[in-house]
Amino acid sequence: xxxxxxxxxxxxxxxxxxxxxxxxxxxxxxxxxxxxxxxxxxxxxxxxxxxxxxxxxxxxxxxxxxxxxxxxxxxxxxxxxxxxxxxxxxxxxxxxxxxxxxxxxxxxxxxxxxxxxxxxxxxxxxxxxxxxxxxxxxxxxxxxxxxxxxxxxxxxxxxxxxxxxxxxxxxxxxxxxxxxxxxxxxxxxxxxxxxxxxxxxxxxxxxxxxxxxxxxxxxxxxxxxxxxxxxxxxxxxxxxxxxxxxxxxxxxxxxxxxxxxxxxxxxxxxxxxxxxxxxxxxxxxxxxxxxxxxxxxxxxxxxxxxxxxxxxxxxxxxxxxxxxxxxxxxx
Amino acid sequence: xxxxxxxxxxxxxxxxxxxxxxxxxxxxxxxxxxxxxxxxxxxxxxxxxxxxxxxxxxxxxxxxxxxxxxxxxxxxxxxxxxxxxxxxxxxxxxxxxxxxxxxxxxxxxxxxxxxxxxxxxxxxxxxxxxxxxxxxxxxxxxxxxxxxxxxxxxxxxxxxxxxxxxxxxxxxxxxxxxxxxxxxxxxxxxxxxxxxxxxxxxxxxxxxxxxxxxxxxxxxxxxxxxxxxxxxxxxxxxxxxxxxxxxxxxxxxxxxxxxxxxxxxxxxxxxxxxxxxxxxxxxxxxxxxxxxxxxxxxxxxxxxxxxxx
Numbered sequence: 236x237x238x239x240x241x242x243x244x245x246x247x248x249x250x251x252x253x254x255x256x257x258x259x260x261x262x263x264x265x266x267x268x269x270x271x272x273x274x275x276x277x278x279x280x281x282x283x284x285x286x287x288x289x290x291x292x293x294x295x296x297x298x299x300x301x302x303x304x305x306x307x308x309x310x311x312x313x314x315x316x317x318x319x320x321x322x323x324x325x326x327x328x329x330x331x332x333x334x335x336x337x338x339x340x341x342x343x344x345x346x347x348x349x350x351x352x353x354x355x356x357x358x359x360x361x362x363x364x365x366x367x368x369x370x371x372x373x374x375x376x377x378x379x380x381x382x383x384x385x386x387x388x389x390x391x392x393x394x395x396x397x398x399x400x401x402x403x404x405x406x407x408x409x410x411x412x413x414x415x416x417x418x419x420x421x422x423x424x425x426x427x428x429x430x431x432x433x434x435x436x437x438x439x440x441x442x443x444x445x446x447x448x449x450x451x452x453x454x455x456x457x458x459x460x461x462x463x464x465x466x467x468x469x470x471x472x473x474x475x476x477x478x479x480x481x482x483x484x485x486x487x488x489x490x491x492x493x494x495x496x497x498x499x500x501x502x503x504x505x506x507x508x509x510x511x512x513x514x515x516x517x518x519x520x521x522x523x524x525x526x527x528x529x530x531x532x533x534x535x536x537x538x539x540x541x542x543x544x545x546x547x548x549x550x551x552x553x554x555x556x557x558x559x560x561x562x563x564x565x566x
Numbered sequence: 567x568x569x570x571x572x573x574x575x576x577x578x579x580x581x582x583x584x585x586x587x588x589x590x591x592x593x594x595x596x597x598x599x600x601x602x603x604x605x606x607x608x609x610x611x612x613x614x615x616x617x618x619x620x621x622x623x624x625x626x627x628x629x630x631x632x633x634x635x636x637x638x639x640x641x642x643x644x645x646x647x648x649x650x651x652x653x654x655x656x657x658x659x660x661x662x663x664x665x666x667x668x669x670x671x672x673x674x675x676x677x678x679x680x681x682x683x684x685x686x687x688x689x690x691x692x693x694x695x696x697x698x699x700x701x702x703x704x705x706x707x708x709x710x711x712x713x714x715x716x717x718x719x720x721x722x723x724x725x726x727x728x729x730x731x732x733x734x735x736x737x738x739x740x741x742x743x744x745x746x747x748x749x750x751x752x753x754x755x756x757x758x759x760x761x762x763x764x765x766x767x768x769x770x771x772x773x774x775x776x777x778x779x780x781x782x783x784x785x786x787x788x789x790x791x792x793x794x795x796x797x798x799x800x801x802x803x804x805x806x807x808x809x810x811x812x813x814x815x816x817x818x819x820x821x822x823x824x825x826x827x828x829x830x831x832x833x834x835x836x837x838x839x840x841x842x843x844x845x846x847x848x849x850x851x852x853x854x855x856x857x858x859x860x861x862x863x864x865x866x867x868x869x870x871x872x873x874x875x
Contacts, residue, residue, distance in 0.1 A: 421713025
């Protein structure tokens with residue numbers, strides 16, 4: 236009885252095992268053949284100038300890897316003839332640092348330290364200083380990723396790009412620009428120590444800044460070497476609220492001359508938090524910064540200048556020059 | 567006194583305090599002298615290539631957004647390049663470029679709602695080594711209205727020039743990120759320093775992989791300039807695909823080598839265990855629910871045992 240049952244059970248186990256083995260073998264066979272010559276996806280090729288014979292052209296390639304592999308080099312074989320120039324590397328993303336060279340129609344990017352790149356990784360390479368072919372035609376580029384042993388990992392061809400003499404090459408150069416406005420070029424305060432409302436006055440100066448500098452800007456303020464000074468006998472001055480922003484204080488009362496800052500957009504120096512006032516310095520101090528471009532919106536900075544006097548301050552006309560300097564940051 | 571003069575007298579008497587109050591309010595307000603002034607300065611976005619021993623001209627544009635003409639001066643100024651892209655402009659001319667960059671002398675009047683292109687000719691001495699150089703200048707409006715307190719809105723700017731040729735570029739860096747984070751994402755700081763002798767324009771990417779699950783993410787960094795001796799800090803972050811996961815964040819910083827035909831790379835990598843703050847709460851709720859279930863079961867009267875013989 237037992238001997239009769241055993242062959243039946245073996246048959247029942249073997250059939251699915253055989254099927255699984257066949258499926259696995261088929262999958263492996265197909266995946267191995269795919270690894271040999273898979274085609275990258277999302278392949279594109281753009282030129283900074285598609286006029287024939289143009290020099291200093293940047294060729295930018297992007298594609299997504301189809302197969303996991305250790306990429307040592309990538310070749311970009313441009314169809315036709317006449318490609319020239321000594322290429323430079325403008326950008327590389329998704330692939331390690333390397334070197335670039337050109338031989339005939341083929342640009343070769345060699346990775347310094349070959350590393351495994353998984354499938355599905357977007358790679359972008361941009362090469363500058365190239366010279367277009369002088370023959371008007373439609374061109375493609377065959378992109379091939381290679382292992383250390385020069386075995387192909389992925390290979391494919393980009394969509395065509397037309398080089399022609401009658402193309403209109405459009406170059407839009409956008410300058411790095413910064414706009415700085417002040418809502419007032421000068422102001423006067425008519426003060427009188429006999430009445431508190433006239434003895435303690437403020438004047439606000441509204442500044443706006445707009446820039447496309449990637450790293451933003453820095454705003455500094457300064458005043459004249461003499462401060463708020465009268466031209467009358469003895470050249471009296473109204474003392475400053477503090478020696479600078481580092482010693483900013485709550486408004487100290489009369490007699491003093493100082494400023495505080497508020498704003499929308501930039502980072503205002505913490506010295507002015509809590510409506511603290513500081514005295515201007517001759518050497519200038521940074522009061523607001525921004526670490527990125529303003530975009531289409533405008534940054535506003537309000538500087539509230541405050542003067543408080545009492546009978547201890549000599550009568551006369553006091554004057555000063557406030558200088559607000561904005562400088563775009565480097566990026 | 568007839569009716570009309572009496573009424574007039576009352577009106578005058580009532581309006582007098584108002585006039586005094588208005589007078590007080592006017593006296594306390596600052597008196598602006600002159601209107602607003604809006605200036606803009608534009609320079610070439612990319613470095614201007616000038617070979618050693620040669621000269622080239624770059625256009626600097628000064629725009630007047632005001633409704634009246636604005637006289638300005640343009641003068642050479644020394645720049646101080648600080649970390650993270652910050653620039654401060656000095657009060658003295660740049661000794662290196664004062665005589666090699668030809669700025670217009672005297673005042674220039676920028677027409678109302680108009681602009682002037684100022685050709686800035688720069689001469690590079692033959693001995694200057696290949697590098698990026700910054701020619702700083704200051705555009706200052708000249709006050710035309712008198713007032714007790716003058717307001718001058720100046721714009722400092724610079725033109726970047728590139729003296730071509732091989733140069734020694736070297737970057738160093740530090741990557742700080744905690745190994746364990748209670749939160750939704752791991753944040754770190756990448757600090758890049760220029761330790762070489764020439765300015766470097768670097769670019770890079772942050773790659774994030776999450777285990778378990780999650781597709782690799784690639785965040786590209788646009789080129790940034792780093793003068794010799796200066797540094798930049800950027801924030802790097804990674805998020806797990808699930809409330810708990812191990813995130814591997816790899817930062818690549820790439821920059822040109824001695825020439826632009828080769829690049830060098832700094833690679834920083836860190837594995838971080840990220841645990842969502844909701845996870846302990848969820849687990850606690852689960853445990854509480856399980857405990858409540860057990861407690862309820864224990865409180866239930868025991869089933870009568872049936873013994874069948």
